[in-house]
Amino acid sequence: MNTKELSQTRQNIFCRTPYLTLFVYALLMTVISYVSINTNSQIYDYPFHMARIVGLAQSIANGDLLPNLNFLFTHGSGYAVPMFYGNGVLYIPALVYLVTRVGTVAFASYAFIIMWATATTSYFCLYKMTQNKAKSMLFGMTMAIAFPYFGFGMSAIPPLITPLIYCIYKVIFQDKLNPIPLGIIIALMVQTHIISTLVLAISSLILVLLSANKLTSKKIVSFVFSIVIAVGLSIGFVIQFIEQRLSQTFFVSWGLRDFPFKSKTILDAGNLFEEIMNFDFPLALIFLIIGGGVVYKSLPKIGRQLLVTSVILLVATSNILPWYTVFRYTFLTVFQYSGRLSYFIPAFIIMALFLAEKKRLYKVIAIVQIGFYLVANPFSFLPHVANFKEKYNLTATNHTVMKRQNETADKAFQNPLLTTYWASGSEYFNLSINHKSVQNGTVNQFIYDANQVTVENVRQGYNLLMFDVQLNQEGKSVELTLPRIWYKGYVAEYSAGARGTQPKIAYVPLTSEELQQYKKKYKPNVTQKALNDGRATIAVTHSGTVSVFYKRTSAQIVGFTLQSATWLLLFYLYLHRTLTKYMHKDTI
Structure with a gap:
């Protein structure tokens, strides 16, 4: 067998099992890129996404499989990242963390999932377009490492880019209306990264407009129907998102925010x-x-x-x-x-x-x-090198960075009251948040008048705050600000004789000077401001025991029930169609 025949044989072996080959390739790239995966985006939001993974692991360990809050942020006071930032791609990394208790391994598994999924979807779509296995295999391998900064939120989207283009291509150039696959892609994008969804929506609009001469009413209806399907497949996430946005004015609502x-x-x-x-x-x-x-x-x-x-x-x-x-x-x-x-x-x-x-x-x-990726990432980000020393004055070596991340993850997982994570841009705090209160941990402290009430036996656990209150004058309403950031869904249960109100944010009207300042800084058009960083406040009238925890709202329950039903319906239709085709072939 000559060299050419040997090369052809090897190529045939790889092409015969493309998905296995791409799986092994993604795994290999993950292993050799272990250091760069965990260090090349430390200047971005790497710690933030690490906290999302470890926080989800903590939720799973406590039996909360669909969490609304992440308690690794803000000193255990609860941050609503899961309600605005879909967790779907993080479940396997979270399970990896529970098994290994090593944050960098869990994060590497997150990168592996993205690389493998990108390689697989890219191969599948290009093969459908070209019928060339060798070319499609190399395309999958190339796309898998095209976006190497896994600590950047937008890097979670690449598995969906090629399928998005392929779905548009089928409608525009092949006259194949496929609203369901496109709807699925859009739904997955929305629940993965909203900003990326907006970017790709703009990109897709440009791509479609460049083919305006090929558009027909049927194709336009197909695209619109895809959006309708996407809404159905993400209705729980969308309702939850809207409900929270309507419940208070978040810091992210201030477009020109200063932090x-x-x-x-x-x-x-x-x-x-x-x-x-x-x-x-x-x-x-x-x-x-x-x-x-x-x-x-x-x-x-x-x-x-x-x-x-x-x-x-x-x-x-x-x-x-x-x-x-x-x-x-x-x-x-x-x-x-x-x-x-x-x-x-x-x-x-x-x-x-x-x-x-x-x-x-x-x-x-x-x-x-691929060569550029290897040189710029795994071969450059070596364990004992400080890659960002010159530009950002970050003197810690990559080995030290990973060691610190693992220590922080372990401590925060065990006790987020003592070790916490930065909430990145603090987007999902109230507009009136004092960022110093988040940084120094005062958001996880009670505020009350010690002359009117005594707070004792404070117990804090996962999604649970319990304490005893003793009023100096029974029947008189006394306000307590709790060590919890308020989100719609928080409830208080009173026992041992205690009585009081449900948690809410305490507001005061803005002064005329404050209104002028808000207008000058282009803040949202509001007439009141939250007190105490938007923390939950209750009014207690009788002594006893108070338990505070987050409970899924009725809107969330209805929304995710409808979302699950929509996914099950699509699965049933797919299964029914597949079985019908199989039975038809069998009869022939």
């Missing part, structure tokens, strides 16, 4: 040259030049449109558009910086080049992209 960044920096886009120079994925820009200047004519129409979409998104991040003068006063402030809009264009560019009718191009792209 953790200064307001003046929000959506302060640079010129096009500056945006290109600061782009996170420089190799993608080289690929874009190749696609636009060398192989553009050999691309199918969808490939060309992906490149054009990429160019539009890249240009749109610059001050060519009125980001600072107009967009920063709109809902687009949720981006915080315009560069989010172009974050996913490496996926569009790579997919476009793999669709090119060039025999060797896709191999070159795969080798260069």
Whole structure:
């Protein structure tokens, strides 16, 4: 057997079991990238997402499989991350943490899931489009490592990018209306990362508009129906999100908020040259030049449109558009910086080049992209190197960073009252939050008049605060501010003779001066402010024992029941269709 035949045989073996090959590939990449996975995004939100994983593990360990709060944040006072930030992709990493009790291993498993899922979905979709297994395999491998910063929230979305493009491609170019698959993709995006969903919605709109001449009323209806299906498949999450947003004014509602960044920096886009120079994925820009200047004519129409979409998104991040003068006063402030809009264009560019009718191009792209990843990540982020020493003055070596993360995770898991995590941008606190209260732990302290009431025997556990109250004058209402951030769903149970109200936020009207300050700073149009950082407050009239905990609301129960029913209905329809096809073939 000559060298060419041997190479062909090996290729056939890999292509014969593509999903197993991609699984092993993702596992291998995870192992060799273990250090970089846990350190290359420490300057982003790596600790925040670590806390999400370990916090979910704590919830599971306490029998709470669908938690509303994460108690690893804010010194055990409860932070509503799960109600605004879907936990779906975190369950396996959380279980890994429960088994290993090693935070960095759990986070690596999170990265593995993303890489494996990205490789698998990318392979499947490109194979459907090209019927070329070898090319599709390399595409899956390339896409798996295209977004290596797993401590950045948007990096959880890549498994859904290629399926999204493929679903649009089927409708626009193949006249195959497939509202259900597209609806599933949208629903999964919404429950994974809302900002990424908005970015991809804008990207998809551009892609569709570039094919406006191919649109028909049936295709438009199909797209609309997909959105309806997506709402049904995520109705529980959506209702929960809306219910909480209506219950109080959150800090995130202030578009030009001054924490953790200064307001003046929000959506302060640079010129096009500056945006290109600061782009996170420089190799993608080289690929874009190749696609636009060398192989553009050999691309199918969808490939060309992906490149054009990429160019539009890249240009749109610059001050060519009125980001600072107009967009920063709109809902687009949720981006915080315009560069989010172009974050996913490496996926569009790579997919476009793999669709090119060039025999060797896709191999070159795969080798260069994977090689660049290896050099820039696992081969650069070595255990005893401090990669961010020069630029950010972070002197700790990668080994030390991981060791500290594991220690913090272990201590916080066991007792979040003593060891806590930073709540990133503090978006889901009340608008009136004092960030110093979060940082120094005073959010987990009682506030009351010691001349009127005594609080004793305080017991704090997972989703439980118990204490005894002794009033100096029975029957007289006395307010207590609790060591819990209030969210709709908190309830208080009174026993041993105690009586009182249900938890709520105490408000006072804004003064005329405060109203002027709010207007000057473009804060939400409100007339009152929360006291004590928006913590839960109760009024007690009789002595006894008080138990405070979070209980799922009626709207949440109805919403997630409907969501589960919708998923079960789709599963039934899929099963029924599959069995019908099988029986039909069997009779033939």
